[in-house]
Amino acid sequence: MNIRLRRATALSASAVALALLATACSGSSSDTASPPASSAPAKLTGTVEFWHFFTDREAKAIQAAVDRFQAANPGVKVDVKSGQDDDKTIQAIAAGQPIDVVLSYSTDQIGKFCSTGAWKDLTPYVQRDKVDLNQIPTVVRDYTQFDNKRCSMPMLSDTYGLYYNKKLLAAAGYTEPPKTLSELRAMATKLTTYDAKGNIAVAGFVPTFGFYENAPAHFAPSFGATWFTSDGKSNVANDPAWASMLTWQKSMVDDYGYDKLTRFTAGAGDEFSAANAFEKGKVAMMIDGEYRNAFIKAEASSLSYGTAPFPAADDKSDLYGSGYVTGNVIGIGRGAQNPEAAWALIKFLTTDTDTVVAVANTIKNVPTWTPALQSPALEKDANYQTFLDVFANAKSSTTPATASGKGYQDTFAKFATDWQAGKVSDLQAGLKDTAQQIDDQSSLGQNP
Amino acid sequence: MTTATLERGAGATAPARAGRTSRRWRRRLVVLSFLAPWLLGTLIFFVYPLIDTLYLSFTRYDLLSQPVWVGFHNYVFMFTKDQQLRQAAFNTLWLTVILVPARMLFALAVATLMVRLKSGVGIFRTVFYLPALVPPVAGVLAFVFLFNPATGPVNQVLGALGLPEPLWFNDPNLSKPSLVLLGMWGIGDIMIIFLAGLLDVPREQYEAAALDGVNPWQRFRYVTLPNVSPVLMFAAITGIIAALQYFTEAVVAASVASGQATTGGGNANILGYPEGSTLTYAQWLYVMGFKNFYLGYASALAVIMFVVSLSFTLVLLRRGGELLGSEEATS
Numbered sequence: 001m002n003i004r005l006r007r008a009t010a011l012s013a014s015a016v017a018l019a020l021l022a023t024a025c026s027g028s029s030s031d032t033a034s035p036p037a038s039s040a041p042a043k044l045t046g047t048v049e050f051w052h053f054f055t056d057r058e059a060k061a062i063q064a065a066v067d068r069f070q071a072a073n074p075g076v077k078v079d080v081k082s083g084q085d086d087d088k089t090i091q092a093i094a095a096g097q098p099i100d101v102v103l104s105y106s107t108d109q110i111g112k113f114c115s116t117g118a119w120k121d122l123t124p125y126v127q128r129d130k131v132d133l134n135q136i137p138t139v140v141r142d143y144t145q146f147d148n149k150r151c152s153m154p155m156l157s158d159t160y161g162l163y164y165n166k167k168l169l170a171a172a173g174y175t176e177p178p179k180t181l182s183e184l185r186a187m188a189t190k191l192t193t194y195d196a197k198g199n200i201a202v203a204g205f206v207p208t209f210g211f212y213e214n215a216p217a218h219f220a221p222s223f224g225a226t227w228f229t230s231d232g233k234s235n236v237a238n239d240p241a242w243a244s245m246l247t248w249q250k251s252m253v254d255d256y257g258y259d260k261l262t263r264f265t266a267g268a269g270d271e272f273s274a275a276n277a278f279e280k281g282k283v284a285m286m287i288d289g290e291y292r293n294a295f296i297k298a299e300a301s302s303l304s305y306g307t308a309p310f311p312a313a314d315d316k317s318d319l320y321g322s323g324y325v326t327g328n329v330i331g332i333g334r335g336a337q338n339p340e341a342a343w344a345l346i347k348f349l350t351t352d353t354d355t356v357v358a359v360a361n362t363i364k365n366v367p368t369w370t371p372a373l374q375s376p377a378l379e380k381d382a383n384y385q386t387f388l389d390v391f392a393n394a395k396s397s398t399t400p401a402t403a404s405g406k407g408y409q410d411t412f413a414k415f416a417t418d419w420q421a422g423k424v425s426d427l428q429a430g431l432k433d434t435a436q437q438i439d440d441q442s443s444l445g446q447n448p
Numbered sequence: 449m450t451t452a453t454l455e456r457g458a459g460a461t462a463p464a465r466a467g468r469t470s471r472r473w474r475r476r477l478v479v480l481s482f483l484a485p486w487l488l489g490t491l492i493f494f495v496y497p498l499i500d501t502l503y504l505s506f507t508r509y510d511l512l513s514q515p516v517w518v519g520f521h522n523y524v525f526m527f528t529k530d531q532q533l534r535q536a537a538f539n540t541l542w543l544t545v546i547l548v549p550a551r552m553l554f555a556l557a558v559a560t561l562m563v564r565l566k567s568g569v570g571i572f573r574t575v576f577y578l579p580a581l582v583p584p585v586a587g588v589l590a591f592v593f594l595f596n597p598a599t600g601p602v603n604q605v606l607g608a609l610g611l612p613e614p615l616w617f618n619d620p621n622l623s624k625p626s627l628v629l630l631g632m633w634g635i636g637d638i639m640i641i642f643l644a645g646l647l648d649v650p651r652e653q654y655e656a657a658a659l660d661g662v663n664p665w666q667r668f669r670y671v672t673l674p675n676v677s678p679v680l681m682f683a684a685i686t687g688i689i690a691a692l693q694y695f696t697e698a699v700v701a702a703s704v705a706s707g708q709a710t711t712g713g714g715n716a717n718i719l720g721y722p723e724g725s726t727l728t729y730a731q732w733l734y735v736m737g738f739k740n741f742y743l744g745y746a747s748a749l750a751v752i753m754f755v756v757s758l759s760f761t762l763v764l765l766r767r768g769g770e771l772l773g774s775e776e777a778t779s
Contacts, residue, residue, distance in 0.1 A: 087738055094511040112741060116512035197607075199598070210706050210718040259615065262722070265707060266618045267598025407740040414532065414724065421620070421723050433531075440529040444522070444742045445508065 036124050036340065045075035046338045048345055051084040051092070052103035054363075057298060058291075059083070061362035062103075065355050069348045076341050089333075093118050099333035100342035103155060107143040107326050108399060108406035114146035115403045119331035122150050125343045131351060135370045137391070143398050144329055153350040156365035157327030158289040159387040159396070160218050162311065166304040168202065168284040177285070177308040179320055181222065181248050184285070184311045189255055191284040200256065200264040203277075205285045207252035208261050209416045212271045213288050216416050217399045217409055218324045219245055223313045227400050227408065232442075234435035236412055243427055244313060246419055253420050274299040290387035294364035307386040309393075322395035327368060366391045404445040408438045498754070504747035511743050522748035533749070535724045536732040542624055543694050543728065547631050548687040552680065555635040559642035560672075573643070580636030588700040591630045592617050617705040620725035627697055627726065638683045645679035646672065681768050688760050692753060695730040702726045729753060 054062050059082040066078045084092075086109050089102050102119065104110075113119040126133065133141060136154060144152045164177045172191050178184040188204030195201045208214060220227075225241035228234060236242045253261060268282065269275025272295070277283040279300035287310055296303055312320040330350060332342045348355060356372035359365070366387055367373045373388065380388065390396055399409060415424070415434040424430040480487075505522055507515035526533060558576055565572060579587065595602050595616035603613040616626045653671045662670070673680075698720070706721035719735060720727025733753070737746025 090511065090741065091738065112510065112512065116510060118512045210721065212707070262615055262618050263597045266596055266615070266705065268707060271707060404742075405740055410719065410735075410740075411532075414719065417718065417721075417723055423723065437529075437531055440525065441740075441742075444525060444745050445510065 036128060036343070038128070040129055040344075041340055043075055044073045044341045044344055046341055047077045047079055048100045048338055048341045049079045049081065049098065050101040050103070050345065051081045051089050051099050053083065053085050053105045054103075055083045057294075058363045061359050064362070065349055065359050066345075068355055068358075069345055072348070073341070073344065076344070078345060090118065093333050093335060096335055097333075098335040098337045100336040100338050101330065101345055102333050103328055103330045104152075105328055106406070107329055107401060108409070109401075110143065110152060110329055111146045111401035111403045112405050113329075113331060114149045114151040117334055119151040120334055120336065120339065122153065122331065122343070122346075125347075126150060129343075129347065131347065135351070136368055137370065139325055139396065139398060140327060140368045143327065143401065146401050146403075152329040152331040153346055154368035155328045155330045155350050156356070156360060156363070157325055157368050157391060158291065159366050159391045160213065160287055160289050160310060160324040161386050161390050162285060162308045163278055163288050163292060164285045164306050164308065165278070165281060165283075166306050168281065172284075177306065178311045179308075180314045180317065181311050182314050185248075185252055185255070188252065188285065192256065198260075200260050202281070203256070203261075203264055203283050205252070206261060206265060206268075206277075206283055207249050207256075207420075208258075208265055209249070209413060209420055211265045211268070212276075212286060215409070216245070216412055218287055219249070219310075220399075221322050221324050221395070221397045222310055222316075222319060224316055224319055224395075228402075232402075234408065234438035236438070237428070237431040237435040241313075242431060244315075246416065246427060246431075248313070249416075250420060258421055276300075278305075279303060290366055290384060291364050293381075293383050293387075294362070297364075305383070307383040309386065309390050319395055321390065322393040322397070323390040325391060325396045325398050328365070402442070404442050407441050411438050411441060501747045501750050501754075504744055505751045507744040507747075508742075509744040509747070510741040512741070515744065518744065522745045525745065526748055526752070532719075532724070532727065533729075533732055535720070536727045536729045539624065539720070539725065539727055540692060540694060540729040543627065544688055544691040546624070547628050547694075548684065548691050550628050551631050551635055551638065551687060552683055554632045555639040555683070556642050556676075556680075558635065558639050559646055562639075562643050563646045573640070576639055577636035579634040580640075582634070584696045585700050587634060588630065588697050589704060591626075591633070592701055592704045595626060617701050617726075618722055620723040623701070623705075623722060623725045627701060630697060630701075638687070641679055641683065642676065645676040649675040681764065684768065685761050685764055688764070689757050692757050692760070693730045694728045695734070698726040698728050699731060 050066065052062055063080060066080055070076060070078055086104050086106060089099065089104065092099055140154045140157060144150065144154045162177055168191055174187060178187050184205060191202065191204030192200060193202045209216065223241040223245045225245060226235050226239050268277040269280060278286050279296055296305065309321045310323050330346050332339055332346065336342050351369055353369065353371045353375055356367050356369045357375045357377045360367045360372065361379045364384060367378065372378065402408065412434055415430060418424050419430065504515060506517060506519060508518045509515035562569065562572060594600050597603055597613060597615045597618055607613050614622055617623050649672055654667065657667050657671050702718065702721040706718045720731065733746050733749040736742045736749065
């Protein structure tokens with residue numbers, strides 16, 4: 001064998017060895033943990049690592065709840081890691097990091113958490129401890145499981161509605177918020193004022209997708225729009241509600257002019273800060289979650305505002321009162337070192353009525369545990385009550401969980417931003433193409 | 449005699465050869481032991497990830513489950529169905545073609561002026577180098593706030609002068625040029641290398657050129673350029689590789705300009721804001737890999753990026769010298 005051939009053989013062998021090593025090392029550990037004990041331990045001990053996404057004021061509310069848990073279980077120390085978003089937690093779990101409890105802000109990833117086993121199946125714990133899941137509203141029960149696998153429990157929910165500035169509406173002669181989208185459009189036009197240069201000084205309603213909570217998913221319930229067909233294909237081209245939503249939105253954008261809106265939103269201030277344009281009185285009406293009540297209380301307590309369900313499409317007035325509902329979901333990471341204590345913490349945070357009420361009162365999220373919803377200790381003013389009503393509305397809806405996460409929403413949002421900028425000439429053709437893209441992309445998560 | 453000589457010779461050379469071989473192996477082992485840290489680092493942090501990425505590019509893999517072999521499915525999707533990739537690839541190519549030459553030309557011009565300065569050289573060097581020390585995220589944040597169409601001082605000055613007030617990072621036609629402006633602001637890293645290269649050009653060559661009566665352009669073309677071409681080549685190759693991986697500045701500019709610079713809850717970041725004009729290849733790779741968790745597909749994207757980067761580098765190394773008029777650079 002000559003030298004060149006020998007070297008080539010050695011290199012090939014090395015490459016094959018490395019490839020085999022790559023194959024062996026790729027992937028992730030499977031869920032090998034043993035099932036829970038037949039009865040809950042009398043005394044809990046050890047450390048629980050708890051990752052959640054909340055920060056600042058809201059993180060303090062979570063810490064207070066954790067402190068209550070530790071006081072009730074002196075043998076357990078909870079190591080809290082705040083400000084951890086879904087991307088970080090998924091990567092950490094995949095890397096084998098032993099996270100005991102994970103709190104996610106989005107139900108969009110629940111399909112992935114459940115289907116991959118990244119979050120443990122809680123069913124054995126739920127059954128063993130006889131947790132009454134009927135105390136959780138149906139829509140919430142649905143978005144906390146995937147393919148009948150319950151890998152999470154709900155920990156408060158976010159419900160969307162309309163916020164309006166009472167002072168600005170009164171100055172324009174309005175005493176009531178709009179109930180239909182054409183009313184919203186007319187009122188927004190009248191409420192909008194311009195400066196000497198012709199730029200927007202106060203916007204009646206900013207319709208631009210991407211501004212604060214203006215996501216297609218949040219507007220969809222007002223049109224009754226559905227994302228998927230029963231066989232899992234994208235429905236954005238076939239369901240006329242999507243075209244109606246985009247047509248309404250574009251008409252509002254055109255009322256102002258896209259460039260003027262862009263200039264206005266560029267200077268509108270960060271959404272989650274005291275510079276928020278609604279809190280500053282620069283926007284008369286906007287869509288937002290119930291948590292805004294707490295932000296306003298903390299950052300702009302003198303603001304005179306009201307809340308209402310988001311207006312419904314003119315031809316779907318029966319949808320008025322409903323809205324977009326999503327929520328925080330909490331589960332046990334597959335690498336959990338102390339699953340019994342982790343489950344005890346989850347059960348405490350999601351089903352202990354006093355704890356749920358205390359957290360809800362602080363961060364103004366909607367309780368997902370019915371006894372907490374009905375508790376007299378739950379502080380309810382008119383602005384917060386709106387969201388409790390939307391939450392209770394049978395027509396309120398959420399975004400469907402898929403095993404591929406929320407890529408379908410991002411693809412649609414991309415099309416929607418092109419549309420609002422006037423880059424789409426044929427709406428229906430564009431929707432058809434978008435549906436195809438959504439289906440094509442989901443094929444990446446399936447066997448070819 | 450002849451035979452005996454040959455036998456004696458053979459008998460005498462065998463142990464000597466064995467000794468030489470042994471010494472050679474010992475020398476090799478010594479060399480290898482010195483190289484070991486680098487070799488291990490390369491194997492663990494370059495060769496293994498490269499092969500693993502190549503393997504994963506033929507799989508369906510979501511980071512949380514075991515990879516499943518899917519053949520060329522990811523590559524077929526990439527070249528036939530991924531519409532956002534086309535936009536990301538176009539934006540990346542645009543930035544590579546415009547940003548890299550713009551930064552190099554500006555840095556070369558500044559370095560050339562710097563060479564001619566008679567006084568205050570230290571101050572000017574510091575002033576032009578300082579932006580390179582600013583963390584990229586902080587630099588982008590400052591730029592986006594300066595160029596904010598509604599509240600930024602740049603537009604306020606333009607407005608006061610009666611000039612048009614562009615939307616800058618909020619305008620799909622101006623967002624990439626705005627990123628180029630940002631890149632030109634931070635030329636300190638290559639400017640300082642160019643300056644060293646220019647100061648290294650032998651003065652006798654300029655004197656000889658002056659005696660030959662060359663004009664300034666000829667002096668630059670036939671004296672300066674060939675001398676600094678290795679430095680230019682280095683800047684071009686590293687610049688192109690960096691442009692192909694352009695990520696941080698585009699992500700931060702898009703998220704801040706769109707008003708979505710928040711974590712936790714709320715609306716998702718608007719990718720490539722505005723209207724996908726700042727979506728780069730590296731961003732799309734990240735989104736597909738770590739937002740949508742199509743790690744197999746992201747690996748395929750990474751493989752193609754590696755091939756493109758390698759091709760650019762090889763072409764530049766082979767042909768770049770000809771463009772710059774230097775034989776050295778081609779060798």
